[in-house]
Structure formats: C-alpha cells, structure tokens
Amino acid sequence: MSAMPDAETSPAMPIDVVSDVVCPWCFIGKRRLEKALALRPDIAVEVRWRPYLLNPWIPREGIDRKTYLETKFGSVERYAAIAQRISEAAASEGLTYRLDKIARQPSTIDCHRLILWAGNTGDPGRMKQRLMELYFAEGADLTDREVLVGAAVDCGMDGDLVRQLLASDADVARIEQEANSAKEAGIDGVPCFIFGNMLAVSGAQDPAYLADAMGRGAAQYARQRARELT
Numbered sequence: 001m002s003a004m005p006d007a008e009t010s011p012a013m014p015i016d017v018v019s020d021v022v023c024p025w026c027f028i029g030k031r032r033l034e035k036a037l038a039l040r041p042d043i044a045v046e047v048r049w050r051p052y053l054l055n056p057w058i059p060r061e062g063i064d065r066k067t068y069l070e071t072k073f074g075s076v077e078r079y080a081a082i083a084q085r086i087s088e089a090a091a092s093e094g095l096t097y098r099l100d101k102i103a104r105q106p107s108t109i110d111c112h113r114l115i116l117w118a119g120n121t122g123d124p125g126r127m128k129q130r131l132m133e134l135y136f137a138e139g140a141d142l143t144d145r146e147v148l149v150g151a152a153v154d155c156g157m158d159g160d161l162v163r164q165l166l167a168s169d170a171d172v173a174r175i176e177q178e179a180n181s182a183k184e185a186g187i188d189g190v191p192c193f194i195f196g197n198m199l200a201v202s203g204a205q206d207p208a209y210l211a212d213a214m215g216r217g218a219a220q221y222a223r224q225r226a227r228e229l230t
Contacts, residue, residue, distance in 0.1 A: 012046040013221045015214070016194040018182050020054040021111040021142070024086045024097055027132045029191035029204035030125075031093040036210035043218045049124050051112035052190045053179040060107045062143035068105035089204075090136070101139025110166055111142055112175045114152055117165065122156045130154055196221030 017033065019026035037045065058068070066076055073079040083099050090097040111131050118127035130151045134140035140147050145166050152162040182192075193201045193210065195217025201210065 011225060012044040013196045013214075013218050014194075015045050015047045015217075016050050016197075017047060017191060018050040018052050018187055018194070019191040020052045021108045021115075021128065021131045022106065022135055023052075023054050023190055024083075024090065024136065025204040026191045027095060027097070027136055028086075028089050028093055029193075030129065030132070031095060032204055032207050033193065033210055035207035036214060039207060039211040040214050043214055045214070047125060049115050049128055050182065051108075051115070051175050051179045052182050052187070052192075053108060053112075053176070054190065055105070055107075056179070058105060058107045060109065060143070062104050062106040062141070065102050065105050096133075096137035098137055098139060101137075102135065103139060104141045104143060106135075106142040108142065109172060109175050110145075110148055112179075113166070113171050114148060114157075114162070116171055116175065117162065118152075118155060118157060121158070127151070127155045127157075196224070198224070 015033075017030070019029065033047075037047075055068075055072070069076045069079045073082070080099065083097070087097045087099065114131065115124045115127050118124040131142065131148075134147065134151060135142055142148065145163065148166060149159050149163050153159040187200075187202075189202055191202075191204055193213070195201070195214055198220050199213060199217040201213045205213075
C-alpha cells in the first residue's frame with residue numbers, strides 16, 4: 001500500500017465551504033472546521049469560501065429582524081426556542097451568539113462580495129469571521145455600507161476602494177450565480193463542506209468527524225491526481 005504523500009510535496013486539497021454569513025450553524029461550522037484542520041496538520045489544504053444565500057428573497061436593504069422571524073418561523077417566540085440550542089452550541093465552541101442584539105436581517109450579497117475581494121488583498125477566512133462576529137456577537141447592521149467598509153479595514157483591505165466597489169454592481173451577478181449553482185447542485189442546507197471536489201459533508205459536524213472526512217477526501221483526491229498524471 002502506498003503511503004499518503006506528505007503535506008510538503010502534495011498539491012493542496014481544496015476544501016470548498018458553502019455557507020452564508022447569517023447562518024448560525026455556519027458560524028459554528030467554521031470554528032469546527034478550524035479545529036478539524038488542527039487535528040490533521042499532515043494534510044495540505046486550500047480552504048475556499050463559497051457563497052450561499054440562505055434568504056435570497058430579502059431585499060438588498062434588508063428587513064426588520066422581527067418581521068423576518070415572523071415570516072420565516074411564524075413568531076419570534078418560536079425561533080427563540082430553536083435559538084437556545086444554537087446559542088449553547090456556539091458557546092461550547094467559544095463563540096458568542098447574542099440573539100437579543102440583532103435588529104436587522106440583511107441581504108448577504110455585499111458580505112459575499114467582501115469575502116470574494118478579500119481573496120485578492122487579504123484573508124477571505126478572516127473577512128468571513130469578522131462579518132459573522134459583527135452580526136452574531138455585536139448585532140451589527142450588515143446592510144450599512146460603512147459597517148462593511150469598517151470590517152474590510154479591520155481585515156487589512158483598502159477602505160476607500162471597498163467603498164467604491166460596494167457602491168457599484170461589481171461581482172453581484174457572480175455571487176448570485178455561484179449561490180444559485182450551489183442550490184442547483186443539490187445543496188439545500190449549509191454549511192456544506194466539499195473535500196477534494198468529491199466528498200461532501202453537510203452540517204456543522206464535530207471536529208473529529210470533519211477530520212476523518214478530510215482524511216478520506218485527501219486519499220480520494222490523491223488517487224484522482226495520480227490517475228490524471230498517468
């Protein structure tokens with residue numbers, strides 16, 4: 001049996017993370033993926049953040065949070081019962097989910113644009129984390145352009161350039177197309193982790209489960225690469 005190529009010589013295995021900024025299980029899933037990566041330092045990976053629009057019906061300017069919860073869950077109280085379990089799961093991962101602070105439900109198209117642009121000048125994973133922290137921990141209004149510019153600056157991006165880009169339609173169609181493509185591919189729940197373009201895992205699974213999937217994905221990816229080179 002041939003040994004798994006080591007992380008220094010193998011091409012990095014892509015991990016596509018399909019998720020949305022306002023999805024609490026995506027917030028938790030990102031942290032669990034980070035823990036899974038720490039469990040498998042032997043596997044070289046490239047994490048790629050893919051957009052998903054959990055609520056594509058929400059207008060670009062967003063809507064009142066109470067209206068959103070009543071529309072999607074029937075009542076604020078019904079969601080509060082659901083959110084208790086999510087808050088506990090977030091806390092167990094060292095994350096803060098302050099349901100009481102969120103006053104506005106945003107469209108996340110602009111957030112996904114920021115994450116995309118961060119890939120050119122900074123760290124898209126850091127950008128995603130900052131946006132999630134703003135929303136879940138601080139209750140920030142992610143429809144406020146200056147909030148987004150501030151997040152970009154926090155992540156080392158050029159604030160003036162980001163402000164100009166946000167005022168344009170740059171990459172709006174690309175984000176919408178990628179998000180629609182994910183749904184057309186059968187992804188109807190997020191987060192969804194795709195290891196090596198072949199092995200998909202749905203949901204915020206625990207780190208050990210994700211680490212195991214990472215190992216299986218890496219083996220499949222290595223075999224596929226070997227076939228392509230022969």
